[in-house]
Amino acid sequence: MKRITTMMVTTVALLASTMLVHAQGELNIYNWGNYTSPEMIKKFEDEYKVKVTITDYDSNDTALAKVRQGGSGFDMVVPSQNYIPIWISEGLLLETDPGKMENFKHVAQKWADPDFDPGRKYTVPWAMGVVGTVVNTDVYKGDINTWGIIFDTPAELKGKVNVVPEMTDVIDAAVLYNGGKKCTGDLAILKKVRDTLVKAKPNWVAMEYGTIQKMGSGDFAASSDWNGSALRQRLANPKIHFGYPKEGFVNWSDNLAVLKDAKNPENAKLFQNFMMDPKNAGMNSGFHRYANGIDGSDAYMPADMKGAPEIDVPAEFASLGVPSMTCPPDVQALYTKIWTELQK
Incomplete structure (x- = not known):
């Protein structure tokens, strides 16, 4: 006991x-x-x-x-x-x-x-979310559902575009814009990606993460961005909208x-x-x-x-999403090389 x-x-x-x-x-x-x-x-x-x-x-x-x-x-x-x-x-x-x-x-x-x-x-x-574009439609009235906003910047947006500097997101977007597939090791595609990024950079005003504040203040008129961030921006300013690039976008x-x-x-x-x-x-x-x-x-x-277009992907864009994945080490090394050159 x-x-x-x-x-x-x-x-x-x-x-x-x-x-x-x-x-x-x-x-x-x-x-x-x-x-x-x-x-x-x-x-x-x-x-x-x-x-x-x-x-x-x-x-x-x-x-x-x-x-x-x-x-x-x-x-x-x-x-x-x-x-x-x-x-x-x-x-x-x-x-x-x-x-x-x-x-x-x-x-x-x-x-x-x-x-x-x-x-x-x-x-x-x-x-979870997607990577796309965010645009102040008071500044730009054209199509926002394209990576061209970032990589072939319209005249109205030159010097007003930001790029969120998450390496994989940026390079994936440029790969899709150039007709490639995520994690491609195709050197011809990656050369186009490198050239696209280097050519586009002079049209950007910044590479920063603070899009919610700076889109709201008008320091940026467009940016690459994530959909939740875009929703916060639209709730503060209804002229800010999220774009689903027709060339494809990554679900993460x-x-x-x-x-x-x-x-x-x-x-x-x-x-x-x-x-x-x-x-x-x-x-x-x-x-x-x-x-x-x-x-x-x-x-x-x-x-x-509930029903927000940034959260519920509109039906016409749903098939354009591609899943995020880990690239093979050799491809990751090529991405890093391109990214390092872009930072110069």
Whole structure:
């Protein structure tokens, strides 16, 4: 009897200890800027007594380079799907088995077993969208559904165009504009891509990420951009519209992962499960204005997202989307070479 009592006390103590580990401490998230709902973070902090710190990055390459150095101090990161196989292959992510978590039942079937993370061993959905153009139609009245806005800039927009400097997005767009396929290794196509970019650059005013603010202020009249960003811009100024390039555009997703050297892995797992709850995913989407891969989350999104042309791809453009994917290393090296030349 004494032995049973002792075991019970020990079990209770262990459970209490485990709960404390799960319900207090810190969580350090490394994420794209302007992409995390403060309200949603506060809810997590209040619920689990965990202090969350968000540190911003501005590109997939920036995040990957930082974490590769080691000792980043971050627990979580939100890479795009075409980068996730790189993170996994380099041993940078912790296998957390989200597929076994309580809230995984809410993940949409389409996103439950993606090619970039088979079986969802490492990641959970954060957001998804497309890459296209955004144009102030007070400044330009022509067709906005073309990469020509960026690569063969109309006279009205010269010196007023921005390019969001995410390497893969820009080069993919130029590949599609030149009739190629994503991740092509065709040197003739890639030469056209290089020439297109070098020729177009003098017509751009900037290569920056801050499109929401600068499109709103009129510093930019057009930009390459992501659809959620475009929705935020249109809500502030109804003359700003998102274009779906007729040459093709990339469908992408960003996904929440735990770093292999995370200092707070249990809190990170809690947050992965938390983000698969429809209420929390919907709250987050209401801030960043992108869709996500969680069934039922749309019920918790703002009404102005329902049926928004930036979120629901119009039927006439739906077939033009191509999935984001990881390019072979030799192709990635060619992309990097072109990108390096463009930065000169």
